[in-house]
Amino acid sequence: MSSKREWLETTYKQASERPVRFSTISDMELAALYTPDDAQGGYDQTLANPGEYPYTRGVYGSMYRGRLWTMRQFAGFGLAEDTNARFHYLLSQGQDGLSTAFDMPTLMGYDADHERAQGEVGREGVSVSSIHDMVRLFDKIPLDRVTTSMTVNCSASVLLAMYLIVAEQQGIPWDRVGGTIQNDMLKEFIAQKEWICPPRPSLRIVTDMIEFCARKAPRWHAVSISGYHIREAGSSAVQELAFTIADGICYVEEATRRGLGVDDFAPRLSFFWNIHNDFLEEVAKLRAARRMWARIMKERFGAKNPRSMMLRTHAQTAGASLTAQQPINNVVRVALQAMAGVLGGVQSLHTNSMDETLALPTEQAVTVALRTQQIIAEETGIANTIDPFGGSYAIEALTDRIEHDAMEYIRRIDEMGGMVRAIETGYPQREIAEAAFHYQRQLEKGVKTIVGVNKYSVPEEIPIETLKIEPAIEERQVQRVRKMKRERNSAEVREALARVSEACRSNENLMEPILEAVRREVTVGEISEVFRIEFGVYRDPGWI
């Protein structure tokens, strides 16, 4: 047999090669062939068996043979009772956990009756202004049996407080309430861009929540360190991995600076990745992520508890990869992305619906998305053995390379003085914008293909049915919030808000005063307004 070099210079050279660029969607070039020569490091050090450090092959000993991933579809629209009905429907269809999408005003810390909420109430998610909305949202859902993920960041402290009060009203102690709140403010400044106050006070609120949950709600994941939005903003796979892990490093540093032991909170840090179109790159990215986090937690932070080193993650197929053109093709994209997620060993997964580039999904589209996961789990057979791509020369070489390149970024961010400094100078933001522009140019030049958009397009699109949100919903919610504000005890509200202000000015953990305020019917917008006054408002620097 020839060596790889000889093979490349003879056999491969004599064969034909299509005139295209053989690179991943992130534009990482691939070799024609990977062989045992490309494998670096021994099995024990770089891969190891599932459930063993550095967890490259999976965080759990039996992975999907023990328990399938959680099928968790993100849902939320209109009034709390509309979303509650969708939750009950999804649970009846075999979904395991809930995932809540809030509307933009809730996410940005405005009540439905605020002028900035106009036109946006209940549109991109469910509108929650007060504890009453939260009670309606989880009506007849037992919070000790269903885990919930809440995608909310700058107003997360208020929404977590509301969730815990709902549990309290259901008679469930906080130590039996399980779930996740996204609460990853660093990536907000980098990518998703929902914020109230500047990075440093934002980080303080996040750390208060990590500390509070470690003590009072130990089954709750106080932060879900998210690459999803970084990728959606146009980053490469390596950037997604690097900036997300760098955010994680920053949270661990902050919490340990507070005096928390790393093993007291790190087992409850979880992650959230994007699963994009490039199949091999995505499988490799997820495997590299686990190895990086394990090594960083052990070597950099001296974690002793293996659970502190395990990167457990939710994942979602890439929203930005869906096309408005020939939208039924999106079903196929989502299925392939979901497969990459499963082959990459995720713990929980959301599959996008085919119509999500046009509107919030219809019930039919959501059902197809959920069924996609069920088909992968129970028909394809890929969950029958653990990490089936482990040992693939190509996958292992890509895993090594992605880890190496991501660690380079992390070194650069460390040199800048950490992620907060890097964000303040606009470093990750510019890197992402650059990558997004590069990809757009490649699309327009035809170097990269999107089927149905820059190739195989059709002149006449066949429209599909989409979900419409009635404008009347906004009016109803606005009236409801106004009525609640008129009828509650305003002296108690003022007192509770003063307590939150006071906590903002001191080192006191903010969660207790916020919980108390929520009990007194204080709203998301009112508590966020205290943050605006006490911590200042962050404005988009508008870097192009």
Add this chain to the structure above:
Amino acid sequence: MADKRLRILVAKPGLDGHDRGAKIIARALRDGGFEVVYTGLHQTPEMIAEAAVQEDVDAVGLSILSGAHMTLFPEVIKLLKQRGAGDVAVFGGGIIPDDDATKLKQLGVREIFTPGASTEDIVKWVRGNVQARQ
């Protein structure tokens, strides 16, 4: 006036943070030879109309992905008129269903670009349809 470079305000109204498209368009318009001002995120219609007047732009491009386009586009047009800048060309893009795009054009939006539009098309459209204000 032939060599006066057109000035374009790229604006991002609403509360959402989806600025990937707005930034790509801003950069493509700049590369296409226009003077571009980008407002940054989370602008109110008042802030956008005010910036359009202050910056003396010839066109305003709005990027909206939040579903609030039927509220925000007409509001910006109304406020521009109130400030005596009704001749500023307003165009935009985002997740905008066809029916809504038709209605928006009747309300004075000059063009709507939907997902998949190339930056080249947008640059070409601006070149062919936006005139320098007198």
